[in-house]
Amino acid sequence: MPASTAAPLPTMTVDAALSAPGIHAEIVRFDIPEPTDTRHAVGAGYHVNLCLTPRPLQSRGGYRERWGPHRFERLGDVFVIPPGESLYIRGGSGRQASLVCTIDAALVHELLGRELPWDDAHLAAALDIGSAQVRALLFRITAEVRHPGLASRRMLELLGGELAIELGRYGLEVSERPMTGGLSGWRLRVIEERLAGDLSAPPLKELADLCGLSVRQLTRGFRVSRACSIGDYIEQRRMEAAKRLLMEGESVKTIAFSMGFASPSSFTFAFRRAVGASPSTFRQRQGRALASTSVAA
Incomplete structure (x- = not known):
């Protein structure tokens, strides 16, 4: 019998990187030769991902240890994986570039005054962050990493502090949402289908x-x-x-x-x-x- 050929694995290349107290930021390129189902485990920091190019089609994420093997939600341009969590990502093949930031959890919790409760609602909301403030800060960080200027590490430290605050505010907004009053799943799907x-x-x-x-x-x-x-x-x-x-x-x-x-x-x-x-x-x-x-x- 002919020997089986292992499927090519995704590869990642770091184009540029910059570190400052509380934050490390990288511009990375992914080459994804085949549809994937990969696990992304995060250590002690917050993992923030801004997609700079279109994500592969049908990119979705799920917390298998929390949600089971079948629940996957759409990945937006910006998503966050909280400390200690493992996100499973499914998607098509393709190439993409992203800004990837790791923010010290202690910085976020210190600025917020408490730890965020990462329940199901927070985990789902973090897969597609629509905050214009978070998005604007990530674009500024991208520019600083790509073209470091005078006092670039100090600038990154300040931007990282602002990003930590905005992530904390976003988490608090999710916590303060009414338990009822949101749109049903079928209505959200109708909106998605119209936009697509x-x-x-x-x-x-x-x-x-x-x-x-x-x-x-x-x-x-x-x-x-x-x-x-x-x-x-x-x-x-x-x-x-x-x-x-x-x-x-x-x-x-x-x-x-x-x-x-x-x-x-x-x-x-x-x-x-x-x-x-x-x-x-x-x-x-x-x-x-x-x-x-x-x-x-």
């Missing part, structure tokens, strides 16, 4: 009608379920789609009009605000990074 099926921004009235709710019920219930506004969530999902189209070679003009923007310049403004770089800069930067992965392989 059409790149244009849906009016809130359309989503409310799909869910059989008033606009007020929709917006309040969505914030309880996702810990961010539905408007911010729609914009994040649209920018994820835009990043994927840019990496597939679509022109800025084509993407802008397919997403319902009045002009390429208005799309560029929205993309820069959400991603921290213009569409052309994003495509060039990530294209170079992913090309380096191919050469290294």
Whole structure:
């Protein structure tokens, strides 16, 4: 019988790294040759991941020791693994670049004044963090790691402290959510299907009608379920789609009009605000990074 061939394993390359008291940050590239089901165990710190390029399709995460083997939730552009936890990630093949930060748990707990309770609700909310403040800080950290300037370690220390505070605030917001009042699972799936099926921004009235709710019920219930506004969530999902189209070679003009923007310049403004770089800069930067992965392989 012919010998079986082992499946190629994912590889990771560190492009840049910077450390400061309380935080270590790296820009890394992943080459994922086949669909994966991998375990990511975290030690004593908080693991924060910002995807700089589109994640492989159908990327989902689950806490198998907590939730059992069958529950997996969608991974957003930003996710956090708390200290001592093991996240299992499933997803398709592809290449991606990420900012990965490790923040000392003691720093987060000291600034917060207590430890966060990592129950099921907190674990699920941390798989897709919609906080605009957290996202903006991660983009600033990415820029500092990629192009260190004067007093870069001190700057990273300050940004790490701000990030620790925002993560603590996010955790407290999850704790303070009402026990009831969120959207049911089928309504959240309807919203996801609408966003996946059409790149244009849906009016809130359309989503409310799909869910059989008033606009007020929709917006309040969505914030309880996702810990961010539905408007911010729609914009994040649209920018994820835009990043994927840019990496597939679509022109800025084509993407802008397919997403319902009045002009390429208005799309560029929205993309820069959400991603921290213009569409052309994003495509060039990530294209170079992913090309380096191919050469290294």
